[in-house]
Amino acid sequence: MDELAVALWEEPELGLHEEHSSKLLRETLEEAGFDIEAGVGGMPTAFVASYEAGEGPTIGILGEYDALPGLSQSVGSERDPIEAGAPGHGCGHNLFGTAGVGAAIAVSRALDRDDAGGEIRFYGCPAEETLVGKTFMARAGVFDDLDAAITWHPSDHTAPQRGGSLALDSLAFHFEGESAHAAASPESGRSALDGVQLLNTGVEYMREHVPESVRIHYNVENGGDAPNVVPAEASVWYFVRAPTREGVERVTEWLREIADGAAAMSRTEVSERYYTGCHRLVSNGAICDTFRENMAELGEVEFDEAEHELAGELQETFPEGALADRLAEFEPPHAEAADGATLYSTPMDAFDEGDPGGGSTDVGDVSQITPTAQFRATTWALGTPAHSWQAVVANGDFGRTALPYVAKLLAGSALDLLTDEARLAAAREEFEQHVDGYETPLPEGTEPPFDLTQ
Ligand SMILES: [Zn+2]
Known part of the structure; x- marks a missing residue:
């Protein structure tokens, strides 16, 4: 051994x-x-x-x-x-x-x-x-x-x-906008980073109204490349935790709605990638x-x-x-x-x-x-x-x-x-x-995330 x-x-x-x-x-x-x-x-x-x-x-x-x-x-x-x-x-x-x-x-x-x-x-x-x-x-x-x-x-x-x-959901939101010169023509750009920031800000307001036992943390995986380019791509990775699976799922649903709202506000597109979850x-x-x-x-x-x-x-x-x-x-x-x-x-x-x-x-x-x-x-x-x-x-x-x-x-x-x-x-x-029967937390079609390393 x-x-x-x-x-x-x-x-x-x-x-x-x-x-x-x-x-x-x-x-x-x-x-x-x-x-x-x-x-x-x-x-x-x-x-x-x-x-x-x-x-x-x-x-x-x-x-x-x-x-x-x-x-x-x-x-x-x-x-x-x-x-x-x-x-x-x-x-x-x-x-x-x-x-x-x-x-x-x-x-x-x-x-x-x-x-x-x-x-x-x-x-x-x-x-x-x-x-x-x-x-x-x-x-x-x-x-x-x-x-x-x-x-x-x-x-x-x-x-x-x-x-x-704690039960957990681990998922990321990817925003897509339009790149443009951030000083010369910002009006023709749509910032994916704005989407990420509006989502994170929304979550900070949600945080007050979920049970105290819920834990939410995130980090920005991609926030753009340079200050003078309106970021066309940005993404943020979330953990949602709660003492029960139902509790996690309720908060994750709210999180998804905030992500849609953030996309509407920033005029960007948002997509989700569900990495994993557990009971x-x-x-x-x-x-x-x-x-x-x-x-x-x-x-x-x-x-x-x-x-x-x-x-x-x-x-x-x-x-x-x-x-x-x-x-x-x-x-x-x-x-x-x-x-x-x-x-x-x-x-x-x-x-x-x-x-x-x-x-x-x-x-x-x-x-x-x-x-x-x-x-x-x-x-x-x-x-x-x-x-x-x-x-x-x-x-x-x-x-x-x-x-x-x-x-x-x-x-x-x-x-x-x-x-x-x-x-x-x-x-x-x-x-x-x-315990009352097992249901996988993984949405249908979720593949093992081979690129996830932390
Ligand atoms: Zn260990």
């Missing part, structure tokens, strides 16, 4: 372009006797690996392996890109996919020994950072026959994740309890002195107050026990129960199809923000020390679900109380 995590870290690839990473993970599973279905959901780097032995349930382990743009970083305690502007593993997906593969292989061995019967699958899910992979895989139906799905995420602490995440995450409590029991058995990760030292050096680069803010989220006794720690891996109960979450994840779509839960495990220095260069350092260095722990935790939990009928039934019953 260690070699695999290093190989992925050394060649970070952006979403839907993870050819090398996906191939390495696929080959490892194939060598271990798994059947591979590659290219699922219309994405060449997405795959499903399955191993079946005897009668029993089917459990899926979800894995990710995409990197983030601009986060290239060498191992050390100061910002030092290996290649300026190149991608880096700032979210730890090099560890994420690898531990899941290790766990799936461990479960397949247990199935061979007759410790359990059933099927274990590893889902190779590309492009999580752009919230694409699992949504398009879900539309293709690859999660439909699962009895449960489990996953994890690299973090600065170890706990089940009981909170949710909210419904975390399954019975599976979270299973994680917690396995964490209690496994205890802590043993990091050595040099690893603690590097983690401590990284903590010194965090913004002032970041560590204190982090500790304030932990409940006693962990808030006190973690005070002064560089790496804190004592398992704790989730401190996010009932929290609808501030971000979004495409794991949400899987959680609408089958009982699903995830946990966080310590791979980063305490207080490390995700998507930071300090996280890239951890993912290439001491984070790897946690891989056997994470793989055991995933494998142990998968085996509990494969062998304990009552546990799986409890997870299913809870799922049915909260």
Whole structure:
């Protein structure tokens, strides 16, 4: 597993372009006797690996392996890109996919020994950072026959994740006008950038009148070329988030009407491109309890002195107050026990129960199809923000020390679900109380956005 995590870290690839990473993970599973279905959901780097032995349930382990743009970083305690502007593993997906593969292989061995019967699958899910992979895989139906799905995420602490995440629409509006000399003949031009600006201004007025839990953010993808040319083309990319799918769709409809209004005001044409969307995450409590029991058995990760030292050096680069803010989220006794720690891996109960979450994840779509839960495990220095260069350092260095722990935790939990009928039934019953059939958020004909890289 260690070699695999290093190989992925050394060649970070952006979403839907993870050819090398996906191939390495696929080959490892194939060598271990798994059947591979590659290219699922219309994405060449997405795959499903399955191993079946005897009668029993089917459990899926979800894995990710995409990197983030601009986060290239060498191992050390100061910002030092290996290649300026190149991608880096700032979210730890090099560890994420690898531990899941290790766990799936461990479960397949247990199935061979007759410790359990059933099927274990590893889902190779590309492009999580752009919230694409699992949504398009879900539309293709690859999660439909699962009895449960489990996953994890690299973090600065170890706990089940009981909170949710926000549903999302990711879409862009492209305005088309007429170019003209901006000083000599502005009257013959129609500014596409005006369309973008009027849309954004309209949204700022809408913002007051949507529920407080709604989050709307945008960035201008293209705002024209030069001040002396009336921009004939301009586009803006929007995220709309809300605690429910219906809530997102209501706001997105309003957004579309504002875009039409902005086009009318600027006498430009507007067209929409829907990139992707996702549902909210419904975390399954019975599976979270299973994680917690396995964490209690496994205890802590043993990091050595040099690893603690590097983690401590990284903590010194965090913004002032970041560590204190982090500790304030932990409940006693962990808030006190973690005070002064560089790496804190004592398992704790989730401190996010009932929290609808501030971000979004495409794991949400899987959680609408089958009982699903995830946990966080310590791979980063305490207080490390995700998507930071300090996280890239951890993912290439001491984070790897946690891989056997994470793989055991995933494998142990998968085996509990494969062998304990009552546990799986409890997870299913809870799922049915909260979820009512899956509908893809993708409008008909939406293709995976291969050109989306952030
Ligand atoms: Zn991530």
